[in-house]
Amino acid sequence: MTSTPLTKPRFSWDRVVQWSMVIITITLVVFPAWPIVYQSFLAKPLYDKERDFTLSNYTKMLANDKFWHILGYTAAFAIAATILALAIGILLAVLINRTNLPLRKFYSNLVTIPYFVSPLVLAFAWMEMYGPQGFGTILVRTLKLPTWQLYSFWGIVVVAAMYYIPNTFLYATSSLALSDPQLESAARIGGATPFQTILRVTVPLLRPAILYSALLTVVSALELLSIPLVLGNGVGIDTLSTYIYVLGVVGVSKDYGAIAVVAIFVVLLVTVLVYLQGKLTTLERRFVTVGGKATRPKLLDLGKMKGVVSAFVGLYILLGIILPLACIVLESFVPFLSPFANPFKMLTWENYQGIFSSPAYRQSVTNSIYISIFAAGIGIVFMALASLTAYRSTFKGRNIVKYMALYPRAFPGIIVGIGFLWAFLLIPGVGSLRNTLIAMSIAFVMRYLPLGFSAVSPAVMQVSDELDRAARVGGATWLGTVRHILLPILRPALLSGYIILAISFLKEYAVALFLFSEGSRVIGTTMIELWKQGGAEPVAALSTIQMAITAFLIFGSTRLLGVKLHGK
Amino acid sequence: MENNLIIQNLTKQFAGVSSVAISNVNLTVKEGSLTTLLGPSGCGKSTTLNCIAGLEEPTQGVIRVGDFVMTDIGKGVLLPPEQRQLGMVFQSYALWPHMKVFDNVAFSLKLQKVRGDELKKRVMDSLDLVGLADLADRYPFQLSGGQQQRVALARAVVTRPRLLLLDEPLSNLDAKIREQARVWVRELQQRVGITTVYVTHDQSEAFAMSDMIAVMNKGELLQFAPPNELYSNPATQFVAEFIGATSFLKGVIASMDGSRLTVRVANGDILKLTDRSSKSWSVNQNVTIAIRSERVEMAGAQRDGNILNAGVKSSTYLGSKWQHVVDTGSGSLKVESVDAATSDRMSLYLPPDSILLFPEEK
Numbered sequence: 006m007t008s009t010p011l012t013k014p015r016f017s018w019d020r021v022v023q024w025s026m027v028i029i030t031i032t033l034v035v036f037p038a039w040p041i042v043y044q045s046f047l048a049k050p051l052y053d054k055e056r057d058f059t060l061s062n063y064t065k066m067l068a069n070d071k072f073w074h075i076l077g078y079t080a081a082f083a084i085a086a087t088i089l090a091l092a093i094g095i096l097l098a099v100l101i102n103r104t105n106l107p108l109r110k111f112y113s114n115l116v117t118i119p120y121f122v123s124p125l126v127l128a129f130a131w132m133e134m135y136g137p138q139g140f141g142t143i144l145v146r147t148l149k150l151p152t153w154q155l156y157s158f159w160g161i162v163v164v165a166a167m168y169y170i171p172n173t174f175l176y177a178t179s180s181l182a183l184s185d186p187q188l189e190s191a192a193r194i195g196g197a198t199p200f201q202t203i204l205r206v207t208v209p210l211l212r213p214a215i216l217y218s219a220l221l222t223v224v225s226a227l228e229l230l231s232i233p234l235v236l237g238n239g240v241g242i243d244t245l246s247t248y249i250y251v252l253g254v255v256g257v258s259k260d261y262g263a264i265a266v267v268a269i270f271v272v273l274l275v276t277v278l279v280y281l282q283g284k285l286t287t288l289e290r291r292f293v294t295v296g297g298k299a300t301r302p303k304l305l306d307l308g309k310m311k312g313v314v315s316a317f318v319g320l321y322i323l324l325g326i327i328l329p330l331a332c333i334v335l336e337s338f339v340p341f342l343s344p345f346a347n348p349f350k351m352l353t354w355e356n357y358q359g360i361f362s363s364p365a366y367r368q369s370v371t372n373s374i375y376i377s378i379f380a381a382g383i384g385i386v387f388m389a390l391a392s393l394t395a396y397r398s399t400f401k402g403r404n405i406v407k408y409m410a411l412y413p414r415a416f417p418g419i420i421v422g423i424g425f426l427w428a429f430l431l432i433p434g435v436g437s438l439r440n441t442l443i444a445m446s447i448a449f450v451m452r453y454l455p456l457g458f459s460a461v462s463p464a465v466m467q468v469s470d471e472l473d474r475a476a477r478v479g480g481a482t483w484l485g486t487v488r489h490i491l492l493p494i495l496r497p498a499l500l501s502g503y504i505i506l507a508i509s510f511l512k513e514y515a516v517a518l519f520l521f522s523e524g525s526r527v528i529g530t531t532m533i534e535l536w537k538q539g540g541a542e543p544v545a546a547l548s549t550i551q552m553a554i555t556a557f558l559i560f561g562s563t564r565l566l567g568v569k570l571h572g573k
Numbered sequence: 574m575e576n577n578l579i580i581q582n583l584t585k586q587f588a589g590v591s592s593v594a595i596s597n598v599n600l601t602v603k604e605g606s607l608t609t610l611l612g613p614s615g616c617g618k619s620t621t622l623n624c625i626a627g628l629e630e631p632t633q634g635v636i637r638v639g640d641f642v643m644t645d646i647g648k649g650v651l652l653p654p655e656q657r658q659l660g661m662v663f664q665s666y667a668l669w670p671h672m673k674v675f676d677n678v679a680f681s682l683k684l685q686k687v688r689g690d691e692l693k694k695r696v697m698d699s700l701d702l703v704g705l706a707d708l709a710d711r712y713p714f715q716l717s718g719g720q721q722q723r724v725a726l727a728r729a730v731v732t733r734p735r736l737l738l739l740d741e742p743l744s745n746l747d748a749k750i751r752e753q754a755r756v757w758v759r760e761l762q763q764r765v766g767i768t769t770v771y772v773t774h775d776q777s778e779a780f781a782m783s784d785m786i787a788v789m790n791k792g793e794l795l796q797f798a799p800p801n802e803l804y805s806n807p808a809t810q811f812v813a814e815f816i817g818a819t820s821f822l823k824g825v826i827a828s829m830d831g832s833r834l835t836v837r838v839a840n841g842d843i844l845k846l847t848d849r850s851s852k853s854w855s856v857n858q859n860v861t862i863a864i865r866s867e868r869v870e871m872a873g874a875q876r877d878g879n880i881l882n883a884g885v886k887s888s889t890y891l892g893s894k895w896q897h898v899v900d901t902g903s904g905s906l907k908v909e910s911v912d913a914a915t916s917d918r919m920s921l922y923l924p925p926d927s928i929l930l931f932p933e934e935k
Contacts, residue, residue: 478628
């Protein structure tokens with residue numbers, strides 16, 4: 006059998022898919038980024054016919070005292086929230102995973118609840134419970150006890166920390182699970198008591214994880230919009246995110262140049278932090294699988310303290326998570342919520358009827374569901390292909406995919422929204438997409454590309470590459486290998502990635518805030534609209550609907566499909 | 574035209590690494606024979622195999638089977654792995670965990686559009702060949718290591734490939750099963766009559782299975798020869814050292830008479846030897862002589878010369894024999910014996926035919 010020597014095949018579907026991944030990941034970043042850069046040099050709004058280039062947007066902003074004040078305030082807020090979230094998260098992780106704390110299994114599930122709740126909902130929940138007119142606040146006040154001011158720096162810090170604790174907790178927990186138990190056994194053999202072991206060995210071993218999740222939380226807090234907006238807006242507190250929001254949405258004369266400059270500033274700041282975080286990741290053995298079945302050292306005995314400590318943890322969960330969320334659910338079923346009127350005597354469906362009788366509000370719920378189901382489905386397939394191109398091909402552009410897939414991490418949601426909005430305004434031909442769910446879905450996929458990509462990639466890297474080599478030698482193309490071997494093996498990871506993406510899309514509000522219009526409302530945007538109109542009860546109803554759908558997704562996927570959601 | 578595997582001038586340099594992974598390797602594997610690539614880890618044997626498979630892109634060189642050119646970098650030919658029509662067994666076996674044994678074996682045939690009874694027959698024939706036809710409905714995780722390895726082999730030969738590539742396929746097996754596996758892999762290879770390239774770092778495996786052995790080190794092919802020749806006439810000091818327990822002594826050539834030479838070692842003892850290499854030597858040249866521990870004899874009987882008196886430094890009992898390290902005054906020698914050493918001195922006879930000669934290495 007003879008063959009004519011042929012040069013590298015000119016056309017192959019492998020290359021088509023791999024090139025598409027490069028083009029799509031680059032486009033997803035460049036498309037919303039360039040109008041912002043462009044606008045930052047324009048004297049007038051970018052849709053204006055006159056195009057005068059100027060640096061005055063920058064000089065004006067740098068000379069603006071308010072900007073510097075807000076920057077300092079945002080930094081202080083992000084750092085304070087991070088420290089609080091880390092301290093509580095790590096303490097809880099050690100107590101729940103390494104001590105004989107009563108009820109620790111039960112607590113470990115409850116502690117992570119805020120992870121699945123939108124920060125917007127959490128902000129509303131705390132407002133309804135602990136705000137100046139909150140159920141809890143009034144109750145305490147009538148008992149003639151001292152109260153607090155939630156609408157303050159520390160109020161915002163505490164609520165933000167509540168939102169981030171599940172992250173720091175989960176990160177410390179997975180790091181504890183990965184650490185070699187023999188290191189702790191060695192300390193015990195060397196004469197350390199269990200308590201000394203935890204203090205001198207266990208927690209210091211967490212240092213890389215602590216540093217990593219500290220940066221993660223700081224980045225997240227810098228761009229957080231909802232909690233500062235809901236709790237700080239009325240009392241004149243601004244962070245960079247709420248400042249952009251106020252400039253762009255609330256402000257009488259929208260200063261496009263100023264928005265662009267602040268946005269660029271935030272993106273650069275976050276880029277630096279994300280870069281540092283990337284540096285840390287390489288130092289860390291994140292993808293090392295748990296080795297062996299070495300027995301864990303005996304759990305630390307809390308002794309007589311254990312009842313008291315358990316009660317404290319229980320109180321934290323009750324006051325911080327359960328009561329605020331219960332409060333907002335209850336409020337959705339009453340005309341008004343007050344400690345002076347028995348809510349169970351005035352239960353009603355009115356608030357829900359109000360939502361569903363308005364076509365616009367009803368549509369925001371169905372839109373959110375559509376985006377969660379379809380955009381997340383298409384998104385996870387795209388992210389899996391991107392990850393396989395990045396980590397499982399010899400394609401020359403694979404490193405581009407690797408970096409571009411993670412770079413959207415540097416774009417806060419509100420800036421993604423602005424970027425897409427302006428891009429749709431500027432580019433002829435695509436403008437008709439602007440008011441559709443397609444535009445919204447693309448923006449959502451861009452925003453969550455890093456999340457989905459990094460949810461799938463560890464699983465991709467754990468599959469032995471001999472499995473795909475065997476398929477290639479056996480006669481399969483790269484795409485054939487992806488279809489017949491890799492995707493089927495990765496199915497559990499894809500499924501849990503899909504659920505995580507669907508929940509994130511359901512919760513997302515910041516991306517949609519600028520981008521939405523008649524017909525492309527989502528739950529988050531409607532909540533903010535209603536909140537601005539002062540409708541606490543309809544907001545509670547929407548929050549409850551969002552939590553119910555999330556709970557349905559979580560229970561459906563974990564119980565029925567056996568999906569693991571935070572096996573980080 | 575014979576369908577030999579021909580490798581010409583194969584060179585591979587990884588980007589950003591100054592040393593080459595493979596340097597100008599030339600090799601011809603006869604149709605139907607089994608050639609082993611042998612060497613320590615990092616010697617380039619696996620890289621060579623991956624270049625044959627098309628899993629790695631060489632910097633230079635030609636790889637073809639008869640007229641079927643798979644790689645010719647000069648002419649811009651580089652077939653992707655799936656177009657090379659090969660079979661390969663991996664170190665981890667690489668059985669796809671989501672497919673049953675039958676589907677693992679059937680995978681390539683299905684890609685070739687083999688369907689129905691024909692598919693079933695060929696898959697079962699192949700599983701019969703490795704004696705696992707009754708396990709066709711199992712999943713890989715339900716099989717033992719040895720069974721998985723046989724399924725991997727069945728999968729590799731089911732398409733009647735041009736070449737069978739084996740990448741340390743026995744290294745994950747227990748010592749006992751590994752020896753059995755050697756025998757039947759070799760039997761199967763001979764029964765199917767498939768041209769095979771086998772990669773291992775285990776010299777006894779290489780000796781037990783191969784028609785030809787290619788010894789590699791630091792990316793270079795040092796010697797390509799049948800096992801017995803490799804043993805009796807290693808081309809370089811590295812090959813002699815890598816194959817078997819070999820000791821080296823430094824010396825100077827004292828006299829020459831054709832292929833008969835004498836070498837003076839450090840303490841003045843003269844050793845006679847017969848040189849079988851085709852190297853040229855000169856009197857007073859610095860050389861290294863090598864002798865395998867199993868060839869050194871305890872000098873009980875009368876011998877005409879080639880006797881070294883040595884003090885025993887250590888003795889280790891290995892179960893079937895003893896291994897001693899002795900000091901000859903000219904360097905250390907490893908020596909084997911059936912019985913324990915009776916005193917702390919021994920006199921050793923080095924048969925002239927068993928002494929190997931190498932130029933002194935810097």
